[in-house]
Amino acid sequence: MRIGLLGTGPWAQVAHAPALSGHDGLDFVGVWGRRASAAKELADRHGTRAYEDMDALLADVDAVAVALPPDVQAEVALRAARAGCHLLLDKPLAATVAQGQAVVDAAREAGVASVVFFTTRFQTETEAWIAEQTGLGGWFTARAQWLGAVFTGDSLFAASPWRREKGALWDVGPHALSVLLPVLGDVRRVAAAAHGPADTVHVVLDHVGGASSTMTLSLTAPPAAAGAAVELRGEAGVALLPESSGGVVPVLGRAVDALCAAARSGRSHPCDAAFGLRVTEILAEAEYLLRPSAGDAPGDERFVRGTPPTQR
Template identity: 80%
Template sequence: MRIGLLGTGPWAQMAHAPALSGHPELDFVGVWGRRTAPTKELADAYGVRAYDEVDALFADVDAVAVALPPAIQADLAARAARAGCHLLLDKPLAPTVEQGRTVVDAAADAGVASVVFFTTRFQPETAAWITEQAGADGWFTGRAQWLGSVFSGDDSPFADSPWRREKGALWDVGPHALSVLLPVLGDARRVTAAAHGPGDTVHLVLDHVSGASSTLALSLTAPPAASGAAVELRGTAGVTLLPESTETAVSALTRAADALLTAARTGQPHPCDAAFGLRVTEILAEAETVLDEG
């Protein structure tokens, strides 16, 4: 599968480019970015073409991987789908429900496959745990803490990200927490409560279709010593915790590419496709509304 990369920022450099270039079933064709110099630099580092026009890249590939801010991703993903390209996307799918639905509709109309890269869903240890818990009954509560120090540490490459500054932890790490809770506890019927904490910290309470409830604590401004992710489930079977993973982002993204290849070949949607990404966006948008209403 010929694939192109959209984006040249830290995530494209750290994860996407290494994963695409090292994948045995992908032909990494080229890079398009919003700035000429970084585009050429990243393309040269991997011996691929630097594209000036994004539509020219679409015409040369079978798929695109996107490492761009959500609003730009949504626009270009819909254009790529209409050009017949399969989609390897990042979370969140889009910053609004309308933009997310446009991506889903474009992919469906074009008959292309899509996978949204929720990291935890593509790490073997955590993916196996999610599958196991999703097969169990009797969950009563779930608790997710996704606490980052992007804005409180000294060395995060994402600290200057404008969209993260604007949208905060709800939209950056909230998708990770939801990607774990939803397949186990079922879809969220509603966001029953939402409150602000220190910095960009957000606390949510969700009511799930299974009858269970969950709480989420999300932050990008946690003290570095307090940062980390944890998920706890409690139910009739007892208590279980999300295991830690030793996988790198590159390895996890390689598995996401495997999932896209499989979905493209079989025509069977992956559980983390654009439609799931849209559902996560809908929940985040609802939470944002509850927060705005106080």
């Protein structure tokens, strides 16, 4: 598969470019970035070509990997899908429900495959654990904590404008949801959402199967308190999400494998753009409940004043 990289920021540098250049099943054709100098530097580092024109890159590849902020990702993914490119996307899929829906529609209309890189879903240990717990069923409740120290420690992403704007809900919330949804089922409604310290939020979810779950999400946790944990309680007892070994590059390589398989078979991957859209809808509903006044209509045109997005 001929693939191009859209984006040159820290995530593209530490994850995407090494994963694409080191993958035996790919021809890493080139890099496009909003800054031509950054694209050239990254392309030179990985022995590929820098493109100044995004459309020229799209014309030369079968697929693209996107490492851009969610609002920008949605725009370029739409463009890439319409150019017939398969999509390896990052979480969150988009900054609004309408943007996410547009990506899903474009991918469907173009007949291209899509995979959204929810890290936990592509780590060997956690992927197997999620499948096992989903098969067991009978879960009564769950507790997910995703506590990052992006803004309190030494992080590559501390200068990220979109993370400062959207906070933990949109950055690490997708990770928690990517575990909870396959195990407990879809979310019927966001029952409650409340602010904690700094950007920390607490969210209560009501799942279609009758289970409930809570998420505690933060990018401003003390470094010594940072970490991720998921606890399930139900008929099978108590189950804890295992820790994962290995770095992000081989894990992203497994997402590339999933995209190649989906492109060959024509079968959707469980973490496709449609799943990314569902996660976006849940995040948008929680964000709505966190507003000072839930009667103030958010900027997304798909919201109805006074009505949460999943109850449109």
